[in-house]
Amino acid sequence: MKQIVDHIAQTRNVALEELAALLTSEDHEALQYLFGRAHDEAQRIYGNKIFMRGLIEISNHCKNDCLYCGIRRSRQGIARYRLDKEQILECCQQGYGLGFRTFVMQGGEDAWFNDDRLCDIVAAIRSQYPDCAITLSVGERSRESYQRLYDAGADRYLLRHETADKRHYEKLHPAEMSFDNRQRCLRDLKEIGFQVGCGFMVGSPYQTFETLYQDLQLIRTLQPEMVGIGPFIPTAETPFADRPAGTVDATLRLIAIIRLIHPHALLPATTALGTLHPQGRELGIMAGANVIMPNLSPVAHRKDYSIYDNKLASGSEAAETVEDSRARLKLLGTEVPADRGDFQ
Ligand code: SAH
Numbered sequence: 001m002k003q004i005v006d007h008i009a010q011t012r013n014v015a016l017e018e019l020a021a022l023l024t025s026e027d028h029e030a031l032q033y034l035f036g037r038a039h040d041e042a043q044r045i046y047g048n049k050i051f052m053r054g055l056i057e058i059s060n061h062c063k064n065d066c067l068y069c070g071i072r073r074s075r076q077g078i079a080r081y082r083l084d085k086e087q088i089l090e091c092c093q094q095g096y097g098l099g100f101r102t103f104v105m106q107g108g109e110d111a112w113f114n115d116d117r118l119c120d121i122v123a124a125i126r127s128q129y130p131d132c133a134i135t136l137s138v139g140e141r142s143r144e145s146y147q148r149l150y151d152a153g154a155d156r157y158l159l160r161h162e163t164a165d166k167r168h169y170e171k172l173h174p175a176e177m178s179f180d181n182r183q184r185c186l187r188d189l190k191e192i193g194f195q196v197g198c199g200f201m202v203g204s205p206y207q208t209f210e211t212l213y214q215d216l217q218l219i220r221t222l223q224p225e226m227v228g229i230g231p232f233i234p235t236a237e238t239p240f241a242d243r244p245a246g247t248v249d250a251t252l253r254l255i256a257i258i259r260l261i262h263p264h265a266l267l268p269a270t271t272a273l274g275t276l277h278p279q280g281r282e283l284g285i286m287a288g289a290n291v292i293m294p295n296l297s298p299v300a301h302r303k304d305y306s307i308y309d310n311k312l313a314s315g316s317e318a319a320e321t322v323e324d325s326r327a328r329l330k331l332l333g334t335e336v337p338a339d340r341g342d343f344q
Contacts, residue, residue, distance in 0.1 A: 002028035005037055008260045014216055020209045022125065023253055031182045031253065037257035038288030041263045050334045051266065051341025053102040053135065054095035054296035054319055057305035058083045062108025064139070065174045068204060070235035070299055070306040071108050073255030080114055081301050085121050095296045096132070098322050099338035103129075104158065104293060105135035113138060115145050119152040126153030133340040136198075140181055150192050160199035160228055163207070164214035168200040171206045186222060195343050197226030197266075202254055203246020204232040212254070214271050219262050223333055225343035226291075227258050227265045233308035248277045252287040260286030266291050266343060273310045281325075285332060292329075294319040 004018045014022075020094030025031060059082035071078065083091075092103050104124060106169040107113065118138070125134055136149060137158035146157070161168050161182060169179040189196045200215050201207075219227055251273055257265060268291035269284025277283065281292060295302060295313045302313035318324055328334045 001025055001027045002033050005030065005034045005260070008257065009037055009041070012261050012263075013220065014078050014213075014257060014261060016213045017226065019213050019216065019257070022257065023212075023235060033251065034256045035287040037123055038259035039286055041259050042267075042288050042290045043202055045264055045344060048110060048334045049290070049339070049341070050285060050329055051102070051339060052100060052322065052325075052336055053104045053268075053291060053293045053341075054091070054098075054100035055104045055106060055271075055293045056088060056091045056106045057084070057107060057295070057297040057301065058088060058138070058165055059107035059110040059113060060305050061110040061112065062104050063111065064109050064177060066177070067172055067174070067239045068201065068232060068235070068297050070308050072238060078306055081136075081304050082107070082110060083298065085117075085124065086297060087122055089124060089128070091296045091298065092129060092132075092170060093187055095319060097128060099336075100296065100319070101131060101340045102133040102135060102156075103296070103336055104135040104137060106158070109139040115148050118331070119148055122149055122152040122154050123246050127300060131340070133342065140185045143192070146188055146194070147192055149250065150194060154194070156195040156226070157199070157216075158197040158199075158228060159185055159189065160197070160201075161186060161215070161218060163201055163204065163211050164200075164218040165211040168206055168208075168211045172204060186224075190222070190224075195225035196222070198222060198224045199226075199228035201232040201246060201272075202229055202251040203244070205240050205243045216257065217260060223262070225266060226268075227262065228268055228270060230259070230270035233272055233275060233310070235306070235308045248273060248280055248283065252283055255284055255289050256287045264344060267342065268293050271295070271312055271317050272308065274317055275308070275310060281316055281329065282332060285329065285334065291324065292325065292336070293321055294325065
């Protein structure tokens with residue numbers, strides 16, 4: 001098993017059989033070796049730094065109906081909200097004071113945030129916080145739209161590919177959504193010059209070793225600056241409400257494998273990981289993650305951005321407790337600077 005880990009680290013690639021072996025292994029010593037090598041690799045490139053991003057959930061209105069997602073269009077039982085420009089700028093002001101130098105605006109695909117409105121908000125943040133990175137995560141848009149957002153001052157874009165297997169994609173999304181369009185978006189974002197993040201859920205329905213293998217190959221070819229992965233968490237009132245959740249264990253193994261095949265990636269220990277395990281964030285970092293994304297959204301709306309059940313928005317996931325997070329992460333020998341944390 002250790003030989004497989006060494007082979008992946010040397011070749012920056014993983015074979016399907018190696019992936020299956022690592023994901024099913026019960027050799028705990030070898031798994032510690034995998035995590036240790038991945039953590040060392042992150043430290044070799046980024047030192048002992050863990051970068052933090054302030055997550056601002058700007059809207060839970062969404063025109064899409066992704067089968068897994070708790071803010072899907074057809075879900076009735078949730079209160080819908082969107083933030084206006086002033087509210088978003090207040091989040092940034094609060095975050096800046098807490099040491100955040102990256103703001104991530106994430107939301108459902110909400111037509112209210114057309115190019116004019118979103119560019120206006122991006123430009124305002126750009127001029128008020130020239131030393132901060134602006135990340136968007138608002139789904140699929142036209143190339144022209146991405147270009148306008150980039151020109152307005154956005155630096156980075158998160159758009160999980162969700163799965164690199166077209167047939168799998170079609171089992172997770174309604175027929176009107178298109179695998180090819182999502183891939184097109186990722187290519188356009190790269191070509192425009194965004195730092196791009198792709199990613200997927202671990203343990204999503206119908207996921208197999210083969211689809212995961214394809215996810216890893218997509219990472220190798222796309223060479224994204226960021227890769228966000230977290231466990232699938234079933235959500236009430238969605239078609240996948242009764243499916244089993246992905247596991248923390250499989251997520252940690254995949255974080256480590258991604259770190260070894262794409263060592264420079266910025267890899268978050270995601271909220272979903274923290275939601276399933278009280279030390280999920282720390283475990284993610286010890287397995288090779290190097291980014292945390294505490295929640296900077298207005299407290300009154302946090303519960304409504306319910307992409308999955310029991311999503312953590314307090315404790316270690318809340319921006320207000322960032323000093324506490326810093327102290328906890330210091331115990332791991334890492335530090336959390338007030339830094340944009342760009343791709344290196
Ligand atoms: N509309 C944006 C943001 C989507 S929410 C976009 O399309 O990119 C961000 C991510 O949350 C999604 O990409 C998905 O991978 C993840 N997510 C959604 N539902 C989830 C669930 N039930 N469990 C775990 N992760 C989920």
